[in-house]
Amino acid sequence: MIAEVFSKVQLEALHQRPYTTPIVAVTGGKGGVGKSTVAVNITAALTALGYSVALVDTNVEAPNDNMLLSLSLDDRVYVQVAMPIVKTNLCTQCGDCIAACRRNALFLPPGQTPILMGECNGCKACINACPTGALLTGWMPVGETFRSESGELTLFTGVLQPGRAESTVIVQALKDRLAAEAARYDVIIVDTATGVHCTVIAALAGATCAYAVTEPTPVGMHDLERILELCRILAIPTQIVLNRSDLGGWQGRLGACEAGTEITLAASIPYDSVLLQSYIKGMPVTQMSPNSSSAHIFAGLAIRIEKECLE
Amino acid sequence: MIIDSETMKYETIKKPAMDAGKGAGIAVAQSVARQGVGTLLTGFVGPKAYSGLQAAGIQIFDGLNTMDVWTALKQHTDRLLLQCSGTNARKGIPDRGHS
Ligand code: SF4
Numbered sequence A: 001m002i003a004e005v006f007s008k009v010q011l012e013a014l015h016q017r018p019y020t021t022p023i024v025a026v027t028g029g030k031g032g033v034g035k036s037t038v039a040v041n042i043t044a045a046l047t048a049l050g051y052s053v054a055l056v057d058t059n060v061e062a063p064n065d066n067m068l069l070s071l072s073l074d075d076r077v078y079v080q081v082a083m084p085i086v087k088t089n090l091c092t093q094c095g096d097c098i099a100a101c102r103r104n105a106l107f108l109p110p111g112q113t114p115i116l117m118g119e120c121n122g123c124k125a126c127i128n129a130c131p132t133g134a135l136l137t138g139w140m141p142v143g144e145t146f147r148s149e150s151g152e153l154t155l156f157t158g159v160l161q162p163g164r165a166e167s168t169v170i171v172q173a174l175k176d177r178l179a180a181e182a183a184r185y186d187v188i189i190v191d192t193a194t195g196v197h198c199t200v201i202a203a204l205a206g207a208t209c210a211y212a213v214t215e216p217t218p219v220g221m222h223d224l225e226r227i228l229e230l231c232r233i234l235a236i237p238t239q240i241v242l243n244r245s246d247l248g249g250w251q252g253r254l255g256a257c258e259a260g261t262e263i264t265l266a267a268s269i270p271y272d273s274v275l276l277q278s279y280i281k282g283m284p285v286t287q288m289s290p291n292s293s294s295a296h297i298f299a300g301l302a303i304r305i306e307k308e309c310l311e
Numbered sequence B: 001m002i003i004d005s006e007t008m009k010y011e012t013i014k015k016p017a018m019d020a021g022k023g024a025g026i027a028v029a030q031s032v033a034r035q036g037v038g039t040l041l042t043g044f045v046g047p048k049a050y051s052g053l054q055a056a057g058i059q060i061f062d063g064l065n066t067m068d069v070w071t072a073l074k075q076h077t078d079r080l081l082l083q084c085s086g087t088n089a090r091k092g093i094p095d096r097g098h099s
C-alpha cells in the first residue's frame, strides 16, 4: 500500500467547490473500455428521469462525447495562459526575473535581454519581480472550451491545442466555466480521460462519487486496480462498471478486487450489438432503443445514482 | 571548472541546478554565461543548455567525457576538437509542463 499522498487539509482543498450540485465522475484507468459510452448513456438516462444534467467532457486531448450525442461544439471560449514579454528598451539586465523563475524558464545572455526559453507555467513571478516594468503579461492560447445544449442536457467540452502540455489548465477552465452555472443543474457527470495522471485528478476533484469503467481482461483489471487506488487516495467512493462483461473470463479477478477494497460492482454490461450501433449512430442507446437490454442497464444505473446521490 | 586561457589560472564552480526540477539545463547555461565564459569543453550538453549557450554566443566542444581536463584543453589549443553542431544536443519540444 502506498503511503498517504495528500493530507486531510490538502484533500479538502482539492475537493472544495463553490456549489453543492452532486458530481458523478465516470473514469477507469484503461482507454477504450467505454467510459464515454457509459457517461453519455447515464446522462441520457438521467435526463429521461426528468433531471437537468451537465455532462463535462474532460478528455481534452481527444474529446468526443459531442459525437456520441450528435451535438455540435457551440459557444467557444479561448483558454490562455500568461507568459512574460520583454520590453527590451526598459530592461536594465539586472537579472531579477531570472532569479524569480523557479522553473528556470528565462535565460539572460550576457549583454542582452531575457529570452523565454524553458517551460514557463504562467506564474508571473518574473513579471512581479522586474523592478523597471520591462516585463509585460502576454497571453498564449492553449485551447478552448465549448458549451452545447440539447433539452435538459448541457455538454461542456474542453479541447487542448495539439502539441501543448496544458491539459490540466483546460480541465480547470472547463470546471470554472461550469461553476458559474452549476447551481441550475440537478447533477453533473464528469467524463475523465484515461489514466491516473494530473489531468484525471483535476477532473476527479470535487466528485461526490465515481464509477470506474473496465473490461474483464488482464489489462482492464490491471488498470482498474490503479484507478481504484487513485480514487482511494482522493477519498472518492467508487463503484465498478464492467463493460463487455461476457468477454475474457477475468471476472474472478474482479471478485478479488471487490473483496480487497470494499468496492461494489454497480453494473455489468454484456456485449450488445445494439449498443455498438448506437455508438456508431451517435445516439445514446437509451434513446435509440429504450427497450434494449443495454438501455435497461443504463436506466438502472441512473436510478442507482438517483438513490445514492440525488436524494 | 573555469580556466583563464591566458594565465592558465583556474577555479571551479558548482553545478547550480542539481535540485532544480525544471530548467536545469538553462540554469547551468546561465551560470556558465554569468562567468563570462567564451568556450565550453564538455562531455554532453542537453537541448535547453545548448540553446542557452548558443544565445550567449559560447562556443561548445562536446563528446569529451572520457578525456581529462588538461588533455582536452591541449587538444583545443591545438585545434583538434570538433565544435558541437547541436545535433547531439537533441532539441527538446518546448512546452509548459503542468504536472
Ligand atoms: S511566468 Fe513564471 S514560469 Fe514563466 S517565465 Fe515567468 S517566472 Fe518563469
Ligand code: SF4
Pocket (backbone or CB within 6 Å): A086, A090, A091, A092, A093, A094, A095, A096, A097, A098, A108, A113, A114, A129, A130, A131, A132, A133, A134, A135
Ligand atoms: S527583471 Fe526586468 S530589468 Fe531585470 S533583467 Fe529581467 S526584464 Fe530586465
